[in-house]
Amino acid sequence: KNLENTKVAIQSPTNEITQTYSQTIQIDEMPTYSEEFIVYNDQLNNFRISLYLDYLRHNSKRPDTFQVVTTVLLVFLICLSLYRSNEIPPTLPGVHILNHTSFVVSGGVSKTFNWEGYGVRIHVPQNALPGGFISRITIHVSVSGPYSFPKPEEWKTSSAVYWISCTKSFVHPIQIGIQHSVKNMQNSSKIRFVTASDDDHNGKFVFKELPGGYFDANDSYGYIFLTHFSGLSISSDNDTDERFVGRLFYRRATKTANIWKCSFLIYRQMASGVLKNILRIYRGWRSDPETTVEFKDAELELLLSSASDWNGWKIQAIYPPPKYVKKQLLQSLDITSDMQFIVWHETSVMEPLLKQLPLIGADRPNSIPLIIIPGHQDVEVIDDNIEEEEHLMKWINNMSSSLEYCKCLQIQTTICNQIIRDNRGNIKEQLIQITHVWYITGQRRWSEYVSTFHCLNMQKVAKQISEEYNVVNTDEEEYDSHIEL
Numbered sequence: 001k002n003l004e005n006t007k008v009a010i011q012s013p014t015n016e017i018t019q020t021y022s023q024t025i026q027i028d029e030m031p032t033y034s035e036e037f038i039v040y041n042d043q044l045n046n047f048r049i050s051l052y053l054d055y056l057r058h059n060s061k062r063p064d065t066f067q068v069v070t071t072v073l074l075v076f077l078i079c080l081s082l083y084r085s086n087e088i089p090p091t092l093p094g095v096h097i098l099n100h101t102s103f104v105v106s107g108g109v110s111k112t113f114n115w116e117g118y119g120v121r122i123h124v125p126q127n128a129l130p131g132g133f134i135s136r137i138t139i140h141v142s143v144s145g146p147y148s149f150p151k152p153e154e155w156k157t158s159s160a161v162y163w164i165s166c167t168k169s170f171v172h173p174i175q176i177g178i179q180h181s182v183k184n185m186q187n188s189s190k191i192r193f194v195t196a197s198d199d200d201h202n203g204k205f206v207f208k209e210l211p212g213g214y215f216d217a218n219d220s221y222g223y224i225f226l227t228h229f230s231g232l233s234i235s236s237d238n239d240t241d242e243r244f245v246g247r248l249f250y251r252r253a254t255k256t257a258n259i260w261k262c263s264f265l266i267y268r269q270m271a272s273g274v275l276k277n278i279l280r281i282y283r284g285w286r287s288d289p290e291t292t293v294e295f296k297d298a299e300l301e302l303l304l305s306s307a308s309d310w311n312g313w314k315i316q317a318i319y320p321p322p323k324y325v326k327k328q329l330l331q332s333l334d335i336t337s338d339m340q341f342i343v344w345h346e347t348s349v350m351e352p353l354l355k356q357l358p359l360i361g362a363d364r365p366n367s368i369p370l371i372i373i374p375g376h377q378d379v380e381v382i383d384d385n386i387e388e389e390e391h392l393m394k395w396i397n398n399m400s401s402s403l404e405y406c407k408c409l410q411i412q413t414t415i416c417n418q419i420i421r422d423n424r425g426n427i428k429e430q431l432i433q434i435t436h437v438w439y440i441t442g443q444r445r446w447s448e449y450v451s452t453f454h455c456l457n458m459q460k461v462a463k464q465i466s467e468e469y470n471v472v473n474t475d476e477e478e479y480d481s482h483i484e485l
Helices: 065-085 272-282 326-330 389-395 402-408 413-422 427-440 446-455 459-468
Strands: 007-009 036-038 096-106 111-115 120-124 134-144 155-157 161-166 174-179 191-196 208-210 221-226 231-237 244-252 259-268 291-295 299-302 313-317 323-325 340-345 353-360 362-364 367-372
Touching (some): 096 272, 259 367, 402 446, 413 427
Antiparallel strands (some): 007 036, 134 161, 191 208, 244 291, 299 323, 353 367
């Protein structure tokens, strides 16, 4: 039933088989034959081989070697073609991919996969695939690319774009949920799913309306049942309200000058993982908490002033006037900074700056607090928290010592030894369980994980993680691999 990484020995039967087979061969039901077959699926990325045979007719005569080799090769090529046939290419021309993930589902077994950090919920019912079959579902998340959405004069995009693929089509629909940014939804006819194929048309991916979705006013997700899918997003009418939030970022322009660069961002509320990826350009900036923003007028403007009661502090817009136009915000999910300004002091002796900047055209907030404390060190605001445990697993493939890995993660020796004993001879399972123990025992950061690979003298892997997750200020000094919590 499970032929993954399995050596299958087949010996000659005692009786001739005349029955026609059209099902996955079960290992415990397989008759004995006189030839030994070795089936490898390393190149199929854990794809379970499903063998379809029109008929098996055997007698006591030894099978011809050429026929055996040809049959095995043919089965391998068929399975390889099935594996590739329904998969979206990992790169889409011009599309900015924020992140991706994948998971495997088995026929005859229901499964629920929630990727809440990126606004995706998938439920696979028991009958979605026949028993014995498997399919790998892959999800790529994007907010920008050469997209052409329907009715741009009437509709706006209200969710990220999800490129979803599978290695085997489903015979019954699966449920897909996508998070959207529509607020106070009273009329579900004003919101709908849209879809596009992964084949670009003149450099663009053209979306069209996809009927059949359903939406609940009390849920920020929309749901739809599908058997085939590719690009998927949610659009809504232009007159529907969106959930907007604002956040002030600021940092010292240089270490010596008394100048601070500030940026007040207004953007649609979206899944935390999507937002975190978009805001990576602000790594190293300080930030105030998010605040809900409600438009009263079509435009919002931040009113800057250099009044005499600022005790020597000055303020100036970088791109005057500092304002946001609601219509422009609704045309894209990406984030632009239209309220940038600098604050500086004329002397080296400075009092803290505690001011409220009026926000004109908003129901709320009416003003933005600006707090500058000279001498206070800048800290990273876009943290590097590890959102999903599964993101760690791809980095453990090249490790050779689970004990050294455990020590570099600073896990207690008794726990390490217990995991190694319980999984003796299976280093991959040891590494998976050690990683799990480390992940669940605190809020974990990518900078910590990078340090682990420096400790293991795996500098190349440490560099790859740093580049993929924008880990900064990584300490590359030698680590004591015997430090223990």
